[in-house]
Amino acid sequence: MVNLTNSIFRKLFSRPETLRYPFVKRELPEGTRGRIDIEIDKCTFCGACEKRCPANSLKVTREPKSWTINPYSCIICGYCIEVCPKKCIIAHKEHYSPNT
Amino acid sequence: MNRRSTIPFGPQHPVLPEPIQLHLVMENEKIIQALPAVGYIHRGLEKIAEKKDYIQDVYLAERICGICSFMHSQNYCQGIEELMKVTVPDRAKYLRVIWAETHRIHSHLLILGLLADAFGFENLFMRLWKVREQILDIMEKTTGNRVILGVCAIGGVKRDITPELADYVLRQLESVEKQLPELCDSLLKDYSVRQRLIGVGVLPKDKAHELGAVGPVARASGLRMDLRERGYAAYGDLDFKMVTEEAGDCYARTTVRVKELYTSLELVRKAIQRMPQGPIAVPVKGTPPADEVLARIEQPRGELNFYIRGNGTRNLERFRVRTPTFANLPALLHQLTGCELADVPVIAICIDPCISCTER
Numbered sequence: 124m125v126n127l128t129n130s131i132f133r134k135l136f137s138r139p140e141t142l143r144y145p146f147v148k149r150e151l152p153e154g155t156r157g158r159i160d161i162e163i164d165k166c167t168f169c170g171a172c173e174k175r176c177p178a179n180s181l182k183v184t185r186e187p188k189s190w191t192i193n194p195y196s197c198i199i200c201g202y203c204i205e206v207c208p209k210k211c212i213i214a215h216k217e218h219y220s221p222n223t
Numbered sequence: 224m225n226r227r228s229t230i231p232f233g234p235q236h237p238v239l240p241e242p243i244q245l246h247l248v249m250e251n252e253k254i255i256q257a258l259p260a261v262g263y264i265h266r267g268l269e270k271i272a273e274k275k276d277y278i279q280d281v282y283l284a285e286r287i288c289g290i291c292s293f294m295h296s297q298n299y300c301q302g303i304e305e306l307m308k309v310t311v312p313d314r315a316k317y318l319r320v321i322w323a324e325t326h327r328i329h330s331h332l333l334i335l336g337l338l339a340d341a342f343g344f345e346n347l348f349m350r351l352w353k354v355r356e357q358i359l360d361i362m363e364k365t366t367g368n369r370v371i372l373g374v375c376a377i378g379g380v381k382r383d384i385t386p387e388l389a390d391y392v393l394r395q396l397e398s399v400e401k402q403l404p405e406l407c408d409s410l411l412k413d414y415s416v417r418q419r420l421i422g423v424g425v426l427p428k429d430k431a432h433e434l435g436a437v438g439p440v441a442r443a444s445g446l447r448m449d450l451r452e453r454g455y456a457a458y459g460d461l462d463f464k465m466v467t468e469e470a471g472d473c474y475a476r477t478t479v480r481v482k483e484l485y486t487s488l489e490l491v492r493k494a495i496q497r498m499p500q501g502p503i504a505v506p507v508k509g510t511p512p513a514d515e516v517l518a519r520i521e522q523p524r525g526e527l528n529f530y531i532r533g534n535g536t537r538n539l540e541r542f543r544v545r546t547p548t549f550a551n552l553p554a555l556l557h558q559l560t561g562c563e564l565a566d567v568p569v570i571a572i573c574i575d576p577c578i579s580c581t582e583r
Contacts, residue, residue: 130350130405140353154367154382177279200282200373201381214367 155216156199161190165211172203172212194219225250230564234263238341238568241578245571249564257559259552261582268583272542277303277511280539281376284529287544288580289370290333291522293326295580296375301455302518302531303377306511315379316457317498321392322362322372322380323456324487324494328399329358329370330523331480331487334575335410338477341568342419347409354402361395364388379504389495396488407481411474420474424558424570427471436554437547438525439479440574444471450521461493473573480575510537522547524575546580 142149151157168190173183180197183190204212228249234242244260268287272280284299285292297319304311336351359369365384366372374381384392410416426436431444441448442465449465451458466482468475511533518529525547534540551574558570 140356152364152367155363156367156373175279177275177282198282198286198371202279202282 151216153216156201156214157216157218158194158214159192159197159199159201159203160213160215161192162211162213163190165209166190167209169208171206171208175202175206177202227255232567232571234260236568238337238572239576240337241576243576243578245559245567247559247564247567252564254559254562254564254567257556259556261578263582264579265582269542269544273539276537277533277539278377278537280542282373285371285373285375287546287583288577290330290577291326291524291527291580292370293322293372293375294520294522294527296372297323297456298518298520298527298529299531300375300377301520302516302529303511305518306514306516306531306533307377307507307509309378309505309507311379312502312505313457313499314383314501315503317494318380318382318384318503319375320457320461320494321384321491321498322366322374324490325358325361327487327523328484328491329355329362330575331484332358334523334572335477335480338569338572339410339416341572342416344409344413344416347406351406354399354406357395357399361392364391376504378507379502381504383503384495384498389498393492393495396491400485400488403484407484410477411481417474419566419569420477421470421472423473423566424562424573425470425472426554426558428469430557431471431554434553434557435550436525437550438522438575439476439483440525440551440554442466443468443475443479445469448526450519450526455520457494458490460497461490463490473569476573510535511539513540515541524548524577524580525550544580544583546577546583548574548577548581551576552581 168183168185168188170183173181177200178196178198180193181203201214204214230247230249232245232247233239234244242263246258246260247254248256268283272283275283281296281299285296287295332351332355336348339347339351362372363369365388366374366382426444428445431441431446436444437448445467447465447467451463452465466479466486468478513533513535515532518531520527527547528545530543531539532541555571555574559567562570
């Protein structure tokens, strides 16, 4: 009990552990796998990413040229980034916002 | 004769992090028999694993559990590597130990917090989880995710820990180690806490062996069972020392977990200091041969077994998972028999139940 009392007094004079979200946003470290995006100009629509995606979240068609991702089923594992022959799939550290 | 009644404990109960139902046959306040009912969160993962290819299964195995996710993927990768005769670089083995042990620290802090919550010590629960956040920060900074790390791959690991990151990890561990004694004293020396834990849910050594208990539950009963002693990954080079207790009650199980926090902190520190330079992965080509392997690993809750059978194609013939909580359920039922109803939450939490793993 004594050590808890000490701790309570220490905490009274320390800064809060939480952030005032949404006014203060948490800074994400470099390398965070937030969301998957594509540099569409480089894409050859080969479909390698669609074939390997463990969650079947990618849809790639050659005619018409399209690359779409289902953000709700994507598990952001990064396997598509590894297998892309043109290295045009990238991971951003920011997550999808709720309105996308 | 006293009147008997049956009380359903769960599947939704304030102390249970996941759904499991225990039918408690009561005689007054005493439990005569406990019968489990599982199957609330079955996901059919073993069948899905046969449909996906063996590389996609790494991501699937990682999602068997949300607490010890890295160890599931590590065990799966170790099994496939054994099957395909792949030799993993030494640096990758050390990196696997670092992430596996940080997972063990965060898992133990999580369950110790939930235990504190189960006996009504909410302040301790929140403070233990605050310390756990620092461990999650280590994982986020080194791998890019807080819990589902996604860094284990067949043939090694996907990310390296640079010297700057290693310094950061060591600083965080030092900070965690400074905060632990105060919290652990509250857990192990507080009068009220000792009253709730000592002599509750006793599992004698012979019974633990007979019922096939694993992990901290078995070690708290005096069984010397820890797969890390076999030296898989880099454990053989890190002078690992097993923690055991003799009493077999909830207090002994808590003590084992508290001591294992310090063991894991030491293991991460040693792994960072002794980690050799070199590649972190080797390329893996081909498919798993038509052969079988039993992969075993020590999870925070005990021994995890994966039975993997290949058939020469990219898909597996069979993938079978035996999780530690499944092995500890008979021990839980034994502990519950004869105890008071008020002790059920503490006993149930003390085996560290992970129902998602168990039901897959």
